[in-house]
Amino acid sequence: MPVNTTNSRFAVVTGSSSGIGLAVTSALLNQEVKVLAMSRKKGELEPLLSHYGEQLIWCQGDVTQAADLDKLAALAKQIGPVDYLVPNAGIAQLGDSLDAEAFNRQWAVNGAGALNTLAALRNQLASKASVVFIATFLSAITFPGLAAYIASKSALKAQARTLAVELAKAGIRINLVSPGPTATPIWGSLGLDETSLNSVATSVCQRLLTGQFLEASAVADAIVFLLSDAARGIYGQDLVVDAGFTLS
Numbered sequence: 001m002p003v004n005t006t007n008s009r010f011a012v013v014t015g016s017s018s019g020i021g022l023a024v025t026s027a028l029l030n031q032e033v034k035v036l037a038m039s040r041k042k043g044e045l046e047p048l049l050s051h052y053g054e055q056l057i058w059c060q061g062d063v064t065q066a067a068d069l070d071k072l073a074a075l076a077k078q079i080g081p082v083d084y085l086v087p088n089a090g091i092a093q094l095g096d097s098l099d100a101e102a103f104n105r106q107w108a109v110n111g112a113g114a115l116n117t118l119a120a121l122r123n124q125l126a127s128k129a130s131v132v133f134i135a136t137f138l139s140a141i142t143f144p145g146l147a148a149y150i151a152s153k154s155a156l157k158a159q160a161r162t163l164a165v166e167l168a169k170a171g172i173r174i175n176l177v178s179p180g181p182t183a184t185p186i187w188g189s190l191g192l193d194e195t196s197l198n199s200v201a202t203s204v205c206q207r208l209l210t211g212q213f214l215e216a217s218a219v220a221d222a223i224v225f226l227l228s229d230a231a232r233g234i235y236g237q238d239l240v241v242d243a244g245f246t247l248s
């Protein structure tokens with residue numbers, strides 16, 4: 001029996017402990033949406049958990065583990081039908097473009113992890129539900145060392161667009177957001193030393209029309225828009241939120 005007896009909306013967000021997932025969680029909570037958040041660590045969710053009480057539930061889990069996704073689905077079932085789903089968990093690792101293992105590692109989280117999250121939650125979705133997958137601005141360009149990352153996101157995009165057609169009849173509206181360079185911990189996890197990271201950041205900023213990395217909240221606002229009824233006519237689109245990076 002669902003415990004959500006109010007008219008409030010219910011969202012599931014993965015990769016909620018930092019960056020864009022944290023910002024989406026925060027934006028939804030602000031709009032009185034109940035959120036079930038999943039990540040391996042609590043991370044920066046801690047203050048939100050204290051502040052929002054029962055409106056925010058954290059499920060510790062890894063999107064590459066079927067048992068963890070089953071646990072997430074069981075929790076979602078207890079709370080109520082899922083109106084919004086954001087399979088946002090992602091990793092980015094620099095590597096040799098011919099290293100198939102680099103693709104497998106990143107696909108496991110960015111691609112299979114995201115799709116399996118939807119598969120696990122499919123039976124818990126509301127009769128009208130909205131899903132936003134997270135791709136990348138890099139699919140439109142190149143970035144030496146990130147071929148496997150870009151490929152994992154591009155394959156996810158292909159799957160998501162076809163799923164948007166297949167699942168529309170079931171009341172599930174699917175879209176993607178492709179964030180541009182956004183100030184989150186993912187850049188620090190690429191495996192670059194500080195000097196190289198600073199040099200990449202400088203050249204990236206030169207192509208951004210704002211001259212600076214996006215804030216995670218700017219990407220989150222676009223995700224929340226696509227989730228919302230205001231975007232009810234939008235199916236299978238990839239909204240690029242990149243401060244003009246891919247225009248030049």
Ligand SMILES: NC(=O)c1ccc[n+]([C@@H]2O[C@H](COP(=O)([O-])OP(=O)(O)OC[C@H]3O[C@@H](n4cnc5c(N)ncnc54)[C@H](OP(=O)(O)O)[C@@H]3O)[C@@H](O)[C@H]2O)c1
Pocket residue numbers: 014015016017018019020021038039040041042043061062063064088089090091092109110113134135136137178179180181182183184185186187
């Ligand atoms: N920042 C950018 O410039 C940018 C650009 C384009 C696309 N993106 C995409 O945006 C999404 C969010 O990334 P971000 O920039 O916000 O980076 P981030 O701050 O590093 O956040 C990544 C999130 O994913 C979680 N995560 C990683 N592996 C996981 C796993 N196996 N299971 C569950 N959770 C996992 C992390 O939490 P735990 O470590 O606690 O599990 C963290 O909460 C990703 O899909 C990324 O590819 C980011």
